[in-house]
Amino acid sequence: MLMKSGPESARKPRPVGPRREEILAAALKLFGEHGMHAVTTRQIAAAVGISQPSLYAFFPNRQALEAEVCTRAFEELTSRITAGLAALKRGNSGICKLGRIYVDFGLENPDAYRLAFMVEKPDPVSIVSGGEDPILAAGLKAFHLLREAVGLTVGSGLRPQELEFLAQSQWAALHGLVSLLLARPNFPWRKRNRLIEFHISRVFA
Amino acid sequence: MLMKSGPESARKPRPVGPRREEILAAALKLFGEHGMHAVTTRQIAAAVGISQPSLYAFFPNRQALEAEVCTRAFEELTSRITAGLAALKRGNSGICKLGRIYVDFGLENPDAYRLAFMVEKPDPVSIVSGGEDPILAAGLKAFHLLREAVGLTVGSGLRPQELEFLAQSQWAALHGLVSLLLARPNFPWRKRNRLIEFHISRVFA
């Protein structure tokens, strides 16, 4: 069933190069415009200027393409948080600032954020393939940075287990606001900026 | 473009009766077993014992069937929260219990919850048509009950505007946990039950 993953056993080549990047860029754009599962492989191919079956020379299937776009979205988030964490370590800002970075990232990159956290169906590959899910790995990295920041802020008065609870809870709370603002922009929200400030200050209170 | 919605202008009849209920019940069961978008109309029809095109005598399309299943799920949530709110008014329980009801519902009805609050791309129809999305409406009703409960709990020491801030923030926090647990079940979460308790107690602290 499962294919051996030796160096020459890949039935489908995974070339690297500009073409592949073009495809990923086009897919990201289309996913963002119309929603991931509303975009067909034919649309992606047309956007790049190749035929639909040609996609399968670069990606074994549609899921793999989606997964890679998602992974890159996470990497972008990770780099932002890394920068925020560095500022926090230098004492230039507090944890609330980091929360604000997180929320702002989600609102400024709705496509990437949606792909990262608002997937309709969790990737089944991540279960079958034995935990080698690159998307999950990328997400974990971003979360670990956030947890590190929380750990720095609350000091050493907390056991690691409790820190984990706290970090997961705070992450969920932040995500909730981003997620709802993105999913239901028409809801009669309070003034967005003030709501965000209010929420963040409560989350890290 | 838009069809006139007079009493006789419906192109597809929407009969009521036991058959229609059978279909909804079968769909609910299948959606729960395999996930909503992994179930085909042919499977639903087979479960009821009719042909696939026969479904379209009862529902104009697949989305309408999904929407009705989800709307009914949210009516269940509303009734649960209503009961919880009544208990709270009688002083039999606290607001945390209501939070728990909300979270539990989301986890037990992932498809309905996803459809209401985790849409990838908000349905443009629901914007144009003036917010007639029945699923969203059902979800909002639940929120309003929650807000009422928050108002009761914090007492009258809060201006309505501040209550709105608080309720929206708390709702977002609750939603965040539900949303992440649904979207990323493979994430190394702390023990689910304890995480939920921890999170809720923090949200309403």
Added chain:
DNA sequence: ACGAATAACCTATCATCGATAGCCTATCTT
């Protein structure tokens, strides 16, 4: 009681989707 209306269902068929099979062509290496 009888014929028409209608509810409920069928088969046959479509267009579209993701995916596969098999062939062609330009470029690069030796």
Added chain:
DNA sequence: AAGATAGGCTATCGATGATAGGTTATTCGT
């Protein structure tokens, strides 16, 4: 120049949601 290979093509598949049009059976007015 010959061969290998990256990259692409057309043709086609099975599955899916949806439509068209005909058929049966129950209900209902006369």
